[in-house]
Amino acid sequence: MSVETGFWGIAALFLLLFLRLPVALALICVSFGGTAWLLGVTPALGILANTPYDFTASWTMSAVPMFLLMGFVAFHADLTSGLFDAAKAVLRKIPGALAISSVFACSGFAAVCGSSLATAASMGRIAIPEMIRAGYAPSIAAGAIAAGGTIGALIPPSILMIIYGIFAETSITQVFLGGVSVGLLSAVAYSCVVLVLTWTRPDLVPRRPIEDEDLTVRQALLRVWPVLLLILLVFGGLFSGLFTATEAGAVGAAGAIAIAALVRRLSVKVMRDALLETLTTTASLLIIGIGAAMFTRFLGITGLSNFLSSFVADADMGYLQLMLIIVLIYLVLGMVMEPFGALLITLPVFIPVLEAQGLSLVWFGVLVVKLLEIGMITPPVGLNVFVIRNVAEEHVTTLQVFRGVTPFFLSDLAVTAIVVAVPALVLWLPGVLG
Amino acid sequence: RDLRVASGAPPPHPATSHLYNGLVENLEAQDEADLTATFLGPEVVSLGQMKDALQTGLVDVGNLLPLYFPAELPNLALAGELSLSGTDPHAMGAALTEYIVSCEACQQEMNDFGMVFLGSGSSDPYVLITNQPVESMDDVAGLRLRSGGAPFSRWAENFGATPVAIGVGETFEAMSQGTIDGTIASIGDLLSFRLVELAEQVTAVPLGTYFSTSNFTTALGTWQDMSPEEREVLARAANLANANFTQQWGYDFPAAAEEAATEAGITMAEAPEDFVTASEEFGIADRETAAQVSMERFGMEDASERVEEFVGLIDKWTAISEELDHDEAAMAERVWEEVWSDVDFSTYGG
Amino acid sequence: MRALDRVATRIAQGLALIGSLGVLLMLVHVTADVAARNLFGQPIPATNAIVSRYYMVLIAFLPLGWVERNNAMVKVELTEYLTPGRIGQANDILVSLLAALVYLAIAWVTLGTAIESYEVGSFVDVLGNRVAVWPTYFLPPIGFTLAALVCLVRIPAILTGSK
Ligand code: NA
Ligand code: NA
Numbered sequence: 038m039s040v041e042t043g044f045w046g047i048a049a050l051f052l053l054l055f056l057r058l059p060v061a062l063a064l065i066c067v068s069f070g071g072t073a074w075l076l077g078v079t080p081a082l083g084i085l086a087n088t089p090y091d092f093t094a095s096w097t098m099s100a101v102p103m104f105l106l107m108g109f110v111a112f113h114a115d116l117t118s119g120l121f122d123a124a125k126a127v128l129r130k131i132p133g134a135l136a137i138s139s140v141f142a143c144s145g146f147a148a149v150c151g152s153s154l155a156t157a158a159s160m161g162r163i164a165i166p167e168m169i170r171a172g173y174a175p176s177i178a179a180g181a182i183a184a185g186g187t188i189g190a191l192i193p194p195s196i197l198m199i200i201y202g203i204f205a206e207t208s209i210t211q212v213f214l215g216g217v218s219v220g221l222l223s224a225v226a227y228s229c230v231v232l233v234l235t236w237t238r239p240d241l242v243p244r245r246p247i248e249d250e251d252l253t254v255r256q257a258l259l260r261v262w263p264v265l266l267l268i269l270l271v272f273g274g275l276f277s278g279l280f281t282a283t284e285a286g287a288v289g290a291a292g293a294i295a296i297a298a299l300v301r302r303l304s305v306k307v308m309r310d311a312l313l314e315t316l317t318t319t320a321s322l323l324i325i326g327i328g329a330a331m332f333t334r335f336l337g338i339t340g341l342s343n344f345l346s347s348f349v350a351d352a353d354m355g356y357l358q359l360m361l362i363i364v365l366i367y368l369v370l371g372m373v374m375e376p377f378g379a380l381l382i383t384l385p386v387f388i389p390v391l392e393a394q395g396l397s398l399v400w401f402g403v404l405v406v407k408l409l410e411i412g413m414i415t416p417p418v419g420l421n422v423f424v425i426r427n428v429a430e431e432h433v434t435t436l437q438v439f440r441g442v443t444p445f446f447l448s449d450l451a452v453t454a455i456v457v458a459v460p461a462l463v464l465w466l467p468g469v470l471g
Numbered sequence: 472r473d474l475r476v477a478s479g480a481p482p483p484h485p486a487t488s489h490l491y492n493g494l495v496e497n498l499e500a501q502d503e504a505d506l507t508a509t510f511l512g513p514e515v516v517s518l519g520q521m522k523d524a525l526q527t528g529l530v531d532v533g534n535l536l537p538l539y540f541p542a543e544l545p546n547l548a549l550a551g552e553l554s555l556s557g558t559d560p561h562a563m564g565a566a567l568t569e570y571i572v573s574c575e576a577c578q579q580e581m582n583d584f585g586m587v588f589l590g591s592g593s594s595d596p597y598v599l600i601t602n603q604p605v606e607s608m609d610d611v612a613g614l615r616l617r618s619g620g621a622p623f624s625r626w627a628e629n630f631g632a633t634p635v636a637i638g639v640g641e642t643f644e645a646m647s648q649g650t651i652d653g654t655i656a657s658i659g660d661l662l663s664f665r666l667v668e669l670a671e672q673v674t675a676v677p678l679g680t681y682f683s684t685s686n687f688t689t690a691l692g693t694w695q696d697m698s699p700e701e702r703e704v705l706a707r708a709a710n711l712a713n714a715n716f717t718q719q720w721g722y723d724f725p726a727a728a729e730e731a732a733t734e735a736g737i738t739m740a741e742a743p744e745d746f747v748t749a750s751e752e753f754g755i756a757d758r759e760t761a762a763q764v765s766m767e768r769f770g771m772e773d774a775s776e777r778v779e780e781f782v783g784l785i786d787k788w789t790a791i792s793e794e795l796d797h798d799e800a801a802m803a804e805r806v807w808e809e810v811w812s813d814v815d816f817s818t819y820g821g
Numbered sequence: 822m823r824a825l826d827r828v829a830t831r832i833a834q835g836l837a838l839i840g841s842l843g844v845l846l847m848l849v850h851v852t853a854d855v856a857a858r859n860l861f862g863q864p865i866p867a868t869n870a871i872v873s874r875y876y877m878v879l880i881a882f883l884p885l886g887w888v889e890r891n892n893a894m895v896k897v898e899l900t901e902y903l904t905p906g907r908i909g910q911a912n913d914i915l916v917s918l919l920a921a922l923v924y925l926a927i928a929w930v931t932l933g934t935a936i937e938s939y940e941v942g943s944f945v946d947v948l949g950n951r952v953a954v955w956p957t958y959f960l961p962p963i964g965f966t967l968a969a970l971v972c973l974v975r976i977p978a979i980l981t982g983s984k
Contacts, residue, residue, distance in 0.1 A: 056916060059895060095873050430893070
């Protein structure tokens with residue numbers, strides 16, 4: 038079976054990353070070499086020739102630069118610092134207040150944004166500098182937002198859940214509803230991590246609550262209205278049907294520019310910085326996306342699906358054993374694959390097994406999205422980590438973000454265990470409202 | 472010989488579940504030639520990548536969507552422009568298969584594209600799926616409807632609706648948020664794209680079928696490597712799978728979707744008579760537009776004659792499908808007799 | 822070499838400028854489409870096709886040289902502290918060469934695709950509107966070539982240790 042070639046490919050990927058080749062190029066090299074080894078040079082050249090354009094020329098993908106622009110304009114026009122002033126004022130008595138309010142800000146943003154990348158990028162640009170200024174270790178500040186961003190795909194709307202619903206022929210609405218509780222549970226778990234860190238590692242997370250004596254809650258709330266207006270615009274427009282989630286980024290960016298002009302903080306410099314940053318971040322992410330798409334195609338050619346099905350084919354397998362295998366498979370695939378590819382490769386294998394075991398496909402959808410999102414923060418290919426590294430370049434290295442993400446990754450494992458142990462937690466809301 | 476084959480579609484779609492799984496099984500079941508197939512999923516080759524995959528030898532046999540390549544495949548594009556003329560799914564698949572196999576220009580354009588044609592299939596008659604009641608012709612006016620192709624857009628515009636071009640995967644979201652009021656689609660989309668959760672009404676109006684397909688497009692290099700016997704074995708397996716696919720896509724899956732719709736409380740409505748007549752008349756008048764489009768856009772000089780010839784084939788195969796009671800196996804057999812048995816597999820496809 | 826470096830930088834800046842314009846145009850176009858649809862019930866035709874086939878391709882590929890120039894290509898700096906001195910220098914040169922090679926290879930094969938699209942005059946048909954798409958197939962080869970150039974002109978700087 039040529040799946041061995043896949044393992045060699047993954048080993049080669051690690052080697053190239055170790056040599057500090059850009060992630061995108063490492064993925065492209067390995068996919069090209071592996072495909073050429075399996076099928077010959079001509080098909081490999083074909084994949085190399087059409088994947089870049091094919092992956093990029095996508096309407097759905099256009100949400101990424103637009104949401105990034107919204108975040109960058111809001112940051113450079115200083116619209117967002119009010120949000121944190123408000124959070125500081127409200128939560129000033131709680132240890133780790135800034136990180137916790139960042140996590141919940143991510144959850145709020147998640148309700149308007151369907152992608153975890155865009156959530157991480159927008160919130161990262163805003164929150165990380167604030168946290169570092171307040172004495173947080175840069176790695177933890179960045180890690181909190183890289184992990185917090187994953188909530189973007191758990192709380193609806195969620196592009197991943199829509200794709201899952203279509204592939205698994207399952208109610209998207211039900212999966213959405215199931216995602217709400219797991220999204221919130223993740224936010225609570227991340228907050229617990231922050232609290233624990235304030236106790237155990239005050240060098241990373243300042244224990245002392247913020248003392249911003251000169252700002253009352255009332256004053257802070259007065260400063261926060263521009264951001265609230267922006268959230269209202271995007272949220273209101275989305276839910277009243279004025280525009281789709283893909284269009285919401287563009288409308289949000291336009292809204293951010295308009296609000297910045299309204300409060301007289303729009304300048305040529307703000308626009309220039311925001312546009313250039315959007316451009317750099319988008320381009321460096323898209324080329325990684327291209328590499329990841331090529332890598333997925335390569336792993337597909339190796340016959341990975343058949344290989345995976347050999348793990349779960351045992352009919353007598355108990356629930357916990359099956360779940361353990363599935364979780365492990367997603368954790369391993371999530372290390373090197375992007376979520377869409379991993380979803381496409383695994384669902385045809387797992388869905389029949391789950392159906393045979395009589396397990397809920399709604400519950401499984403939420404679990405799978407959670408597991409795929411964990412892959413966004415695990416090394417070596419962790420897209421959320423990369424986007425954070427990009428927006429907080431002057432503060433952290435990629436390695437530091439990976440390090441900072443570790444405690445949040447552990448809490449993700451705990452959340453996964455809860456989802457596996459108590460499916461009712463996921464199915465409760467769909468049962469009541471669906 | 473093991474062929475790498477790809478449908479470009481997700482597992483539940485009939486193009487995978489019946490068309491390509493069917494091909495793999497049909498090849499396994501035969502013992503005239505040592506020919507098997509290995510399936511590659513959409514994560515390896517998507518519909519948009521099919522052309523390059525075929526031209527570079529990544530796949531040997533693939534499900535090519537001709538509508539993506541109107542400049543290169545004008546005859547298949549012409550068939551796409553004639554969507555509104557489709558009624559009987561089995562008849563449409565057979566008609567297009569006979570049209571492409573027997574027309575020299577069609578064979579030439581496939582050959583120039585580096586591919587070999589092995590038959591078509593068709594969807595069920597499209598319907599209006601809306602999030603509001605449509606009781607009369609006037610109710611359609613002002614609706615924003617997703618359209619998957621130019622003929623459906625012309626239809627929408629004719630009845631005062633606004634056609635919207637969004638990806639089929641985006642329909643759910645757009646409809647749930649009211650960005651569109653509905654879609655012109657197969658009733659199967661209720662299940663394939665989960666519209667069953669949102670739709671209020673399904674209205675049957677004569678809207679044509681989707682049949683501009685080339686189900687088992689074979690890479691020319693692969694074809695040239697094959698012996699005439701192997702080619703015939705592949706064509707037979709393809710022919711059976713084509714009929715089976717149309718049976719699923721055009722009949723069985725829509726029936727299941729209808730059942731699910733009723734269960735979900737969606738109103739299943741027949742359009743009033745004046746609407747049906749107006750729609751039929753528009754479909755016939757639209758043939759002229761199709762010819763004109765093919766002439767202007769695809770540079771097809773004899774477009775009118777081509778349209779006439781194709782319409783003749785539709786009539787022929789509609790009668791046959793009636794006669795055979797739309798039976799899948801009988802249709803496959805008849806297509807083989809009428810179309811493929813005349814083909815010389817040592818020269819077909821170039 | 823110094824002159825070549827300046828030229829590469831200038832081109833990279835120029836292309837990044839065009840890319841920024843693409844971001845702005847995408848914003849205006851999509852917002853205008855949303856507004857037109859909601860205010861006049863009439864969307865701007867072929868918005869999806871233009872956004873995906875023009876602006877997205879523009880944004881993705883033109884800035885590649887600029888991104889390389891700013892060292893903003895994402896790497897996993899696992900070995901940051903492990904390879905000081907000469908070994909690190911040799912590694913940097915190796916990586917730059919390999920990167921340039923990969924970029925050139927992609928530029929070359931995507932140029933082939935671009936020429937093919939140009940020759941058939943590729944277009945997409947959006948509800949009866951014909952949108953030519955062949956021009957944007959030339960953007961990937963342009964972006965990748967420049968990225969390769971930037972990687973190559975950086976090598977002397979690594980050698981002299983000025984980086
Ligand atoms: Na979300
Ligand atoms: Na990962």
